[in-house]
Amino acid sequence: MTSEEELVKKVMAGDSRASKQLIVDYQALVFHMIARVIKNKEDAEDVAQEVFIKIFHYLPSFKFQSKLSTWIASIAYRMALNYLDKKRLLISDKELDQVAVAQLEKADTSLIKAETKEYVQELIDQLPAQYRLVLMLYHMEEFDYQEIQEITGMPEGTVKNYLFRARKLLKEKISPNTKNTLLYG
Amino acid sequence: MxxxxxxxxxxxxxxxxxxxxxxxxxxxxxxxxxxxxEKPEIKIPARFAENVLKKLEAQENPRWVMQMWGKMAALFIITVASGILLALLGFRLMEGFDFSLKPYVMPTIFALILLFIIEYADFYWLKSKQMFRR
CATH class of the missing domain: 1.10.287 (Helix Hairpins)
Structure with missing residues (x-):
């Protein structure tokens, strides 16, 4: 039995220490996903709490057909997009590129010289949520295409396409002046 | 790589x-x-895990809903009673002060103190159930 299975079994048996351990183990993943999409700190915390409440609620139906982290990320992904949908901030797939180009123009260029890495983060934050989340899952959380497909429910081709388009948009915004600081800074 | x-x-x-x-x-x-x-640094709120568990416990335990309704009913009765007493006191004061006001003063003060204590306790009780944000 893996440590994940053991942990889940203990949580379902009502072990409060195990429940706390599950939250502590996965809170960084959930917060990274939620905070990428929801900028208001209090709302982000509320949504993150709701994510864990859903996790505990649906844990008995988790059959270990995927990694626990993939399953948890899929709940966080759906709740983050639901939040945007409720706030009418979710951009339709057809408009993603158009909105991304317009939003990237708004990025704070004063950061270019000061903190280049921050500038790239600022650029990422300007991307539509769907691009942002796929980029984050692939590069920062290091999920593979198959896992991102499970998390987002998008076909693998769409995941690859989103990654390609998002990186292309970002790369075009990185000027040759910024690259050295990023590489060696 | x-x-x-x-x-x-x-x-x-x-x-x-x-x-x-x-x-x-x-x-x-x-x-x-x-x-x-590079992962951007994200600060996880203090006592996040504890707060989730408290909220979960509150949601799984319907007893607190009954307690809340009980408290709401008590608050309603006391608020109405102290409101009536205050109104009576007000009307009598408009007619001018006299010693016949005395019977109204003490019950009004008691009702208001009771109201304050219940509100105060209720706030902390709801806060402990994570019904309010910090």
């Missing part, structure tokens, strides 16, 4: 054959890749 190598080769495939331009493209790609790999 394998992931990076494979992707970079894919990216560079079909790019310019000019070596300087190619080097620039490569550097730009690496720069982006490095920046993307």
């Amino acid at each position: 394998d992931k990076l190598d494979k992707e970079m080769q894919q990216w560079l495939a079909g790019q310019t054959s000019d070596s300087q331009q190619r080097a620039e493209e490569e550097a730009r790609y690496l720069a982006l890749y490095n920046a993307l790999a």
Whole structure:
């Protein structure tokens, strides 16, 4: 039995220490996903709490057909997009590129010289949520295409396409002046 | 690093054959890749796990809903009673002060103190159930 299975079994048996351990183990993943999409700190915390409440609620139906982290990320992904949908901030797939180009123009260029890495983060934050989340899952959380497909429910081709388009948009915004600081800074 | 190598080769495939331009493209790609790999620091709120567990417990235990309704009913009765007493006191004061007011003063003060204590206790009780944000 893996440590994940053991942990889940203990949580379902009502072990409060195990429940706390599950939250502590996965809170960084959930917060990274939620905070990428929801900028208001209090709302982000509320949504993150709701994510864990859903996790505990649906844990008995988790059959270990995927990694626990993939399953948890899929709940966080759906709740983050639901939040945007409720706030009418979710951009339709057809408009993603158009909105991304317009939003990237708004990025704070004063950061270019000061903190280049921050500038790239600022650029990422300007991307539509769907691009942002796929980029984050692939590069920062290091999920593979198959896992991102499970998390987002998008076909693998769409995941690859989103990654390609998002990186292309970002790369075009990185000027040759910024690259050295990023590489060696 | 394998992931990076494979992707970079894919990216560079079909790019310019000019070596300087190619080097620039490569550097730009690496720069982006490095920046993307860096997780921004995210502060997790203090006692997050404890707060989730408290909220979960409150949701799973319907008793607190009954307690809340009980408290709401008590608050309603006391609020109405102290409101009536205050109104009576007000009307009598408008007619001018006299010693016949005395019977109204003490019950009104008691009702208001009771109301204050219940409100205060209720606030802390609801806060402990995570019904209010910090």
